[in-house]
Amino acid sequence: MTGDAVVLGLQPARLPSRALAVVIDLALVLAVYLLISIGLAMATASLDQAAATAVSIASFVLVLVGAPIAVETLSHGRSLGKLACGLRVVRDDGGPIRFRHALVRGAMGVVEILMTFGAVACIASLVSARGRRLGDVFAGTLVVRERIPAARSLYLPPPPPWLVGRFTEVDLSGVPDDLWLAVRQYLTRMNLLDAEVGRSLAERLAGDLAACTGTPVPPGVPAGAYLAAVVQERQTRDTRRAYAAPSPAPTVTANPSPRASASVPIGTAPPVGDAGTALPAVRPTATAHPAPGAARVDGGAEESGPAATGFAPPA
Numbered sequence: 001m002t003g004d005a006v007v008l009g010l011q012p013a014r015l016p017s018r019a020l021a022v023v024i025d026l027a028l029v030l031a032v033y034l035l036i037s038i039g040l041a042m043a044t045a046s047l048d049q050a051a052a053t054a055v056s057i058a059s060f061v062l063v064l065v066g067a068p069i070a071v072e073t074l075s076h077g078r079s080l081g082k083l084a085c086g087l088r089v090v091r092d093d094g095g096p097i098r099f100r101h102a103l104v105r106g107a108m109g110v111v112e113i114l115m116t117f118g119a120v121a122c123i124a125s126l127v128s129a130r131g132r133r134l135g136d137v138f139a140g141t142l143v144v145r146e147r148i149p150a151a152r153s154l155y156l157p158p159p160p161p162w163l164v165g166r167f168t169e170v171d172l173s174g175v176p177d178d179l180w181l182a183v184r185q186y187l188t189r190m191n192l193l194d195a196e197v198g199r200s201l202a203e204r205l206a207g208d209l210a211a212c213t214g215t216p217v218p219p220g221v222p223a224g225a226y227l228a229a230v231v232q233e234r235q236t237r238d239t240r241r242a243y244a245a246p247s248p249a250p251t252v253t254a255n256p257s258p259r260a261s262a263s264v265p266i267g268t269a270p271p272v273g274d275a276g277t278a279l280p281a282v283r284p285t286a287t288a289h290p291a292p293g294a295a296r297v298d299g300g301a302e303e304s305g306p307a308a309t310g311f312a313p314p315a
Helices: 015-043 049-074 080-085 098-117 120-127 133-141 179-194 195-213 223-243
Strands: 087-091 141-145 294-296 301-303
Touching: 015 049, 015 080, 015 087, 015 120, 049 098, 080 087, 087 098, 098 120, 098 133, 120 133, 133 141, 179 195, 179 223, 195 223
Parallel strands: none
Antiparallel strands: 087 141, 294 301
């Protein structure tokens, strides 16, 4: 828990994994120190004893103390041993460490790891609730695990085949999200619950779900099967909504004028009135059944509705 009341999901590393990481780091550092010491011994063979001792002490400090500090600072708390064991050094608030944190940990590590052969570090790590050694306490750091075993994937059990598609008309828009979460958690763990406890919990969730949807539980349907069927119906609707193609916009056609829409059969003269003027012809009404989704307008013509394809129906 940080000062801002933020809960950090950090899992502290324990003594076995930390000891293995320290052993790996010490083996690498000692190998590098041995190679450097051999090279310096050959290079300082002509110097006196005091100069050779000063070079040896400087190489010891730089390699065994300075190298781990530099590695942890540049890698933000991941040395080679910690990287191999899946560990990392972080601050108490979960942030990455800086040079001062690595410096305090390295300086204290000389005393509690190198000079006492790790005895003080092991005792402090066993006593601490979070497995911290003295260097972590003084530096305000914590060694956490970065690679946590993945949890087993939980799946929702399918409903009985005779319930599939039975709740297609149920309104699910009024069910709150916390109730969906509770139902999903019950379905994923119902095989781990006691039979009586699981039955009572399923009945309570089924009653809450029926109250939100306005549709009672069908008689003779177990509460667990009802919950599984409703959850599958919601998943089916969400999938259909996610993968549904957008419907094309309906084509709007201007209504032709009555005089322009009048049709005269070929080879037939238009009717003539008493005064010798031609009368507008009347389009005969089609006797065929209209296509689904079409609406009839004045004059017997059919106009396509929103579900039409945009093409005019045949005469």
